[in-house]
Amino acid sequence: MSEYTFKSVFADDIQEFISLKRALGFKYVSEQGMLQRIDTYFADNNVTFREITREISDGWCRKRSHETLTNQSNRISVMRIFARYLNDIGVAAYVPLSGTSRKKHHYNAHIYTDDELKRFFAAVDESKSVPSECPYRGQVMPVFFRILYTSGMRVSELRLAKISDINLDDKYIIVKGGKNQKDRIVPIHHSLAEKCRELKCSIHKYSSDDEYFFMQYPGRPMTLVCVYKNFRRYLSKAGIPHTGRGPRIHDFRHTFCVNLLLKWSKEGKDLMAYLPYMRTMLGHEGFEETAYYLKLTADAYPFIRESLQRSFPSIIEEVTFDDRDYY
Incomplete structure (x- = not known):
């Protein structure tokens, strides 16, 4: 013993x-x-x-x-x-109340497959602008959703980004006042930086640096309702069933993290060394939030569970997620 x-x-x-x-x-x-x-x-x-x-x-x-x-x-x-x-024995000690831990609504994250992503973005690319309602939808949505997936950003972090926040020369986005009220820099792929450059030339010829980059109208960012309605439309066109609880937009963030961890694991990277990079990029306050994605990766890809188990034994067994603050 x-x-x-x-x-x-x-x-x-x-x-x-x-x-x-x-x-x-x-x-x-x-x-x-x-x-x-x-x-x-x-x-x-x-x-x-x-x-x-x-x-x-x-x-x-x-x-x-x-x-x-x-x-x-x-x-x-x-x-x-x-x-x-x-x-x-006479030592003052506060006794935790019973019922301190209560069962919460739990959502099982949807990890999009490669085929689902291919079909989803094909549907996004068919977006048509409606001058009276969504004058820039056909131009904005293909770029917006691709950055959302490939950066792991939260929806509102991206939809509220302004022209001055996006550095197209050095290919990064500055997230200002994100969750935990911390600014951070998120890199974007060079091909998407070029798409952003094309979008800027197309819809921001006369915009100030203070304009929302993915604007719905001049001076107005896309609303969550606008993003969500379009998301549901793309899901339907892609033939991805919605159960009433998901998939959700936030699952692109989950999928990005799982795929990144999978890539690092296959490359034999030391996850203990690389997780701080993911934590910073995602804007997490501490390791516990990032640990959730270790569990998702192990569940989605059982063949790498053993390698994750060696580095994070207790976390892989215990992880769940208090699913909050999606947007």
């Missing part, structure tokens, strides 16, 4: 708690591993006084994007039992 070394201010309390549980007849094996993670959490968060405040407790209980609800519930349960033990 593996034994653990505890290092936080609660080290002795945890060890005595485990000894008590075993004296009562409990094996307390997996729980011991969870208590080591709690102990590490205390140490990493500089808890130097024998007290568990609500803030510290809530930080531990908060759902992580790379874990299942079951895993979150197990973490909270062990913290709750330990906190009650501390209260019993």
Whole structure:
């Protein structure tokens, strides 16, 4: 039986708690591993006084994007039992409320196949402009959706991009005020940079640098409703069934990430070294958000699961996604 070394201010309390549980007849094996993670959490968060405040407790209980609800519930349960033990021995500890982890609506991401992508973009290329409603649709949509897929950008990051945000010489887009309120630079393929140059010459002859690059009308960006209605139209023309819950526009971002990880894996790249690049490009705050795509890649391509498992064993087993903030 593996034994653990505890290092936080609660080290002795945890060890005595485990000894008590075993004296009562409990094996307390997996729980011991969870208590080591709690102990590490205390140490990493500089808890130097024998007290568990609500803030510290809530930080531990908060759902992580790379874990299942079951895993979150197990973490909270062990913290709750330990906190009650501390209260019993006279140490102040906030006890997490029951029901802290609740089942959320979960969407299984749709990873577009190569054939689906081919059919979808063929449908997009047939777009026709309607002067009274969508005067630039035929020119804008083929470029817009291709950049959306090949860059992994969120829909509104791209639809709200202005002329000044797109550097066609160095082939990148500056995302300003994205999720987490952080700016970032996203590279675009040289062929799409050329398409953007053609689009700019076509519809922005007299536009200022402050104009929306993918405008619906001068001075007005494409709305989410406009993008979504056209997306559904293209899905239908491409013969890709919509279930009522998906596929969604945001699945282009999922597909981009999965295909990029697949490419790196096939090339034998060290994913630990390359994931920070993906995290920065996607505008993720931390590793946990990016970890979701490891799970998607392993599920979509079982033959690379083993290589991913070696680098990310716990993540590959636990990952789920709190599917929010798509656009």
